[in-house]
Amino acid sequence: MAPGRVVRSATASRQHVASGGAAVVVNLAPLLSPRSVAVVGASQAGGRATGAIRSLNDLGFEGPIYPVNPRYDEVLGLPCYPKLEAIPGDVDLVAIGIPSERVFQVLEEAHQKGIRAAVIFASGYGEAGEVGRSQESELQAFAARTGMLICGPNCLGVLDLHGRSAGYSSTSPKGLVPGDVAVVSQSGTIIVALVRSLRGIGFSRLVSSGNEAVVTTSDYLRAFLDDDKTRVLAAFIEGIKDPQAFLSVADAALERRKPLIVIKTGRSEAGGAATAAHTGSLAGSYEVQRAVFRQKGVVLCEDPDEWIEAIELFRYARAPKATGVGIIGVSGGENALVLDHAADLGLHIPVLSEVGREKLAAILPWYARAANPIDPTGAFATDPDLYRKCLEVLAQEPEIGVIAVSQDSPAHFDVAVAEATAQAAAASDKCFVYFSNFSGPYRPEVQAILRQAGVPYLQGIRESLKAIKALMTYHAHPQPTERATAPDHSRRDRVARLYAESGAIITEDVAKSLLAEYGFPVVRETLVASADEAVAAALAFGYPVVAKVVSADVTHKAVSGGVRLNLASPEDLMEAVRSMREDIGTACPDAVIKGFVVQPMVRPGIEVILGIKRDPQFGPTLVFGLGGIFVEAIRDIAIRLAPLSAAEAGSMVEEVPALQRMAAKLGSRHDLPGLAASLLLKLSELAADLPDEVEAVDINPVILDPASGTATVVDALIVKRQDEGR
């Protein structure tokens, strides 16, 4: 067993890791795979601490267990010690099962004895008001000072199923099958559910991490990555404590091809509040998290059912060698339903090759269609080998990477179908998946046949197909990618100077000159102070023109009456400048007006928005969507962490299919999506040049012209980061 080793700051304090303090490698082995365990609070009357001893016994732990309690001489047949220092041997882990107010004393004693890891079961910390939060800060300060590895507080602890060791107290792990899935969950009940066994999924490690005052989900995942016995990583996350560490472990997981399968709660505002109450975690914007997870190859699930199916699938599935899915099922009606869900998910269900269709036609009865999905019909009842032959045909199709066997578990045939599937899987190197169209009952006979053949056995049409989609996406995911272009240092310096000279809000005129540095095609414009100057400037462009107010105090110009489009004459322009002064005076009485910009009217086209938005957890993200007033109306937005690779820029644009549809509708012969992607790469350069300085950039709208295939930046705004905290 390779003990987990994680990269942490020298002080072991989470805050330092997140802000990039000097990192050292910390070995989590004493915490995750202790060879000797002291249990403080052990009692002849039972309780949390005594539960920890029972868990060790139930696992068959072979190392020494030291109950600690001054009131007893023995607990559960073991000699009991009055305090930690009285223990004769070395101790890797202390499991602390006493109320929070007495925990510090024990930690101090543990440190004195040279113990390097602790599990704190008690609640009453970060999740419990003022008093609790201050106790949690003290814990963190203690860990920073001593380097103590602490699991919890407010947790059930850690289980090592292969090493048969633990610092865990809850439902007994007796009978749990060791396997290759390692799970960390901030929610304890999720761990209990897994310990009570769902379909005999085998675990290597289970960690109930609780409040994560010291050791975090990212740390545990890093340790799981280094563990030879673990092939699949799973996490139930309420809040990510150290976003940068999480990103780096996600990258490492992708690189090492250990899939990371996650449920993240708090995607609704309401859900966020419930989470905050529970563990004091900060729930970030779910849209950003979802985008970041996708970018990092993390498999994101929305409920426990999806999570269990994805875990089961990723555990057993062979890597798909093609993107198509072949489907077989004895029910035409249910096959239709499976197809509906496959279409919803964007799964590719290829038409069979001519050879394949001919083979099928020879196998199937005359009234059956030789097509994907295959319905072997009732004829299967009298010819059990028919099913296997159909599977063979699917396995030989070059476009098919996954063969999905759809069957009712509550119906008959399921054992025969499982046997046919096992046979076909043995004769092929393709990826086979068996799933029940009803989530239950789960049939042990079916499971036994499939497990032996290494075929995943899933439940529920929707969950199963969603898991298959995730598998396809995962295996198509590139390794962590670099930004598209090398940095241009002299430009970076020019931009940084211009940026430093500006106020907190960088208005349209300066923002556009900054964007021009990156090659953005900005609309021509002249900054003027008066109506007369405006008319003079308009001469250079020709009518119609646009006039807009320039003021750092007016961020939403259009709403406040600070934009006049389509001005056809000098009279219109002068009137526009006059009336804008009036409207802004009413809408924003305290606004200082720097002047007005006059621009030529850009021909209407497809308006898109490109932006940078600093996420409080993950840092600068790039945003793309339909622009103009549709930004807020449609909310069809693609998000990525900056900087982007070229492939990522392309995939962002693909996530806004409305752009492609509008371009088609307007009959454009130009590659407008490609144009938008190239602009995103320019913006990514800006984000990379000013990673900590920018709060937000709004380039809205950029008008894409379907006729000429060109883009024009019509308006832009930059908001500088105020609380830079560097």
Place this chain on the structure above:
Amino acid sequence: MAPGRVVRSATASRQHVASGGAAVVVNLAPLLSPRSVAVVGASQAGGRATGAIRSLNDLGFEGPIYPVNPRYDEVLGLPCYPKLEAIPGDVDLVAIGIPSERVFQVLEEAHQKGIRAAVIFASGYGEAGEVGRSQESELQAFAARTGMLICGPNCLGVLDLHGRSAGYSSTSPKGLVPGDVAVVSQSGTIIVALVRSLRGIGFSRLVSSGNEAVVTTSDYLRAFLDDDKTRVLAAFIEGIKDPQAFLSVADAALERRKPLIVIKTGRSEAGGAATAAHTGSLAGSYEVQRAVFRQKGVVLCEDPDEWIEAIELFRYARAPKATGVGIIGVSGGENALVLDHAADLGLHIPVLSEVGREKLAAILPWYARAANPIDPTGAFATDPDLYRKCLEVLAQEPEIGVIAVSQDSPAHFDVAVAEATAQAAAASDKCFVYFSNFSGPYRPEVQAILRQAGVPYLQGIRESLKAIKALMTYHAHPQPTERATAPDHSRRDRVARLYAESGAIITEDVAKSLLAEYGFPVVRETLVASADEAVAAALAFGYPVVAKVVSADVTHKAVSGGVRLNLASPEDLMEAVRSMREDIGTACPDAVIKGFVVQPMVRPGIEVILGIKRDPQFGPTLVFGLGGIFVEAIRDIAIRLAPLSAAEAGSMVEEVPALQRMAAKLGSRHDLPGLAASLLLKLSELAADLPDEVEAVDINPVILDPASGTATVVDALIVKRQDEGR
């Protein structure tokens, strides 16, 4: 037992029912609850027909069973007859278990003997190519001639669990608990799955209806409605054979408060093809079906899991007396996940009253939050009555109609939680729902406690909350509503005349005068033949103006270059007319140009589309969404069957939240959604006046002006129905 009675045409031919032939009431009792059954094809060697005898025996059927087969004297201990006419007594139903080619002879003999109902198990009909389709047509002609009630072909038949009778052959129904759910399914495997028992749901009737050559899903549902033992109706539908009959039975189900819970396959094009192959059903546009189902109060489920949960919930749930949901669960993390899903579904999770919060604070430990969702925390383990007390607080909240108890079935506490729930439900008249956050394992101990208390026991966060949402929606659904206003006959005659005089495509100019009849605010315009006439017309409006080509041969004017906006001067206008002729000449060389319309340029605003689209199954539907080029880009569309009630018009507009968001973004103080709804009611009048004549109406765009709160119809097109088939 009230025998099912259905409204059918005199000829019992589905085609006549659908097209509105003279209807009579037909009694399905001989088919659904036969008192005597002949089984043709019974054999000592087993087979489909013999299976039908076994099913009757397994059910404890008390009437006479007559095996028919010239090769045997007895089958399964019963005297066997050489042919139907040899049977001594009356026969209600003949179950035909022989291949399709010999079925007609048997039907003929059955008719001679006065038998009124038949089940045909064999396949080889509509689902099986040319030959099959012609056999199916013959069946329909036979039924039309004789009035024979036929279930199937290509089916498993009918089961009456209370009357203990059947014409059914497949997995044995032995041990099935009689109950109050009646199911009809075009897919046989679904019936097999239900017969194999899912969680002991009790059924009154199960019908595998197969190809529905004669008796349809709508007919069975009508019979279920009339059945006293049935409270919940469920259907698995591949294609609706008689859409108008289905709409009428859905209305009746709503009126009589028997919920109708449906899975409909074929929502993707791919799914549609698989269905067609299976039963030859016509799958309509799923968006229209979904809208129609919602409008009619049908509960639409997307997979078998959702269907089973909705059936379980509707079976047991009390009617919610308020719209809020109170949630309780011992896991903060899982509560957060439940809240996420509740928010996704738009469930209302009310803040607790002050009284409620005070009561909770007195019950819960100090470190718990007194809020909805309630987390009783681990304290529940030592104080089992804590849970019941929390439930009591939720039950007393005036805003809470449903109390949702969230618990892991694989975790501990579940039996104690079920007991607390049962106690609280007994002491309250509110609706209680218990659900497991994991779909499985299903725990019989938990079920037994909840069943006794009449509390639904559901599985899966997503499915459970979706079912609760459906329950809320169902109980808030109004009874079937009438169109908003009485018809205006003289207007109808004027419009019909104008309509009759027009060609197949009614162009902008005529379409707008037709719309003006209904009070639509259409843009002013003049039809002109030349550039000079255009300039003269523009004088009346003032510049800028719009010019558009008028041609029945150019349906997509904008794409073909037939629209010029924002023309600022007579020169621009003349040039526009010239260049449009040129562009149309290139894009549509054969188009006959009727002329040009000149219109004042309407101030930009929010562009919406209103339309009528004839659905091939259900007839005229009304369509509403964002307009202009966004129609196809965004695809955020609301659909309803015409005519509309005022409430339905309002709910259509609510289904396009982008409108409300854009109005807010533009700072409008006017009720633009209300304005849009009033226009929809006008369009509904048109649809009601010309129910069979219109193929499509596109009013696109209607510009809603956020500043003035007015609407202007800028463009419109009407396509007449070609194949009127009346």
